[in-house]
Amino acid sequence: MEELLAEVVGVLVTVVEACGAAVILVGAVWAFARFVWVGVRGHGSRAFVPVRLTLGRFLALGLEFQLASDVLRTAVAPSFRELGQLAAVAAIRTALNYFLSREIAEERRQVAEEAREATPDPAAPESPGRTA
Template identity: 65%
Template sequence: MTVSVELLPESGLREAIGVLVRIVETAGALIIFIGAVWAFARFAAALLRGRGQAGGFNRIRLTLGRFLALGLEFQLAGDVLRTAVAPSFTEIGQLAAIAAIRTALNFFLGREIAQERAEVAADQSEERKAGPRPAEGAR
C-alpha cells in the first residue's frame, strides 16, 4: 500500500500558474506601453523643438526597440508558464509556434537595434570630429 500526499492538487497549481501568467503578461504589456509612450513623448518633443535630425530619431527608435524586446521576452515567459503543468500536445505545438514567432521578432528587432546603435555611434563620432559648432548669429 502506497500513500501519496499531494502538496498542491493539479487544479490549484493551474490556478496559481494562471495568476502568475497574468502578472507576467501584464508586466510585458506595461513595458511595451511605457516604451511606446516614452518614444512618442520624445518624438513629439523633438518635432516641437525643430530638431528633426536623423540621429535623434535613431536614438528614440533604439530605446523603443529595447522596450519592445524586453516586453516580448516577458510575453514569451508568460506563454512558457502557461504550459508548465501537464501540457497537451496541442498546447506544446501552440507554444512552439508562439516561441518561434516571438524569437524571430526578437532576432530581427535585435538586429535592427544593433544597426541603430552603430548609426548613433557613427553620428556621435562625426560630431566629435567636426568640433563645436559656431553659435548662430556669430560670423
C-alpha cells in the same frame, strides 16, 4: 494538488502578461512623448533615432515577458497541441525579437559612427586652413 498548481500558474500568467503589456505601454508612451518633444524643438530626422532605439528596447523586453507567460501557460500538464502552439508562438516571438535586436544594434552602430565623424580627433594634425 494539480488543480491548485494550475490556478497559481494561471494567476502568474496573468501577472506576467500584464507586466509585458505594461512595459510595452510605458515604452510607447515614453517614445511618443520624446517624439513630440524632438519634433516640437525642430531637430533633424536623425534626432528620432534614439527614440526608435529606446522604443525597440521596450518592445524587445515586452516580447520577452509575453514569451515567459506562454511558457508558464504550458508548465502544468501540457498536451502535445499546447506544446506545438507554444513552439510556434515562441518561434515567432523569438524571430521578432532577433530582428528587432539586429535593427537596434545596426542603429546604434550608425549613431556611434556619426558621433565619431562629428567629433574631431584631438590627436590629428590641424589642417592648414584651421586656426586656433
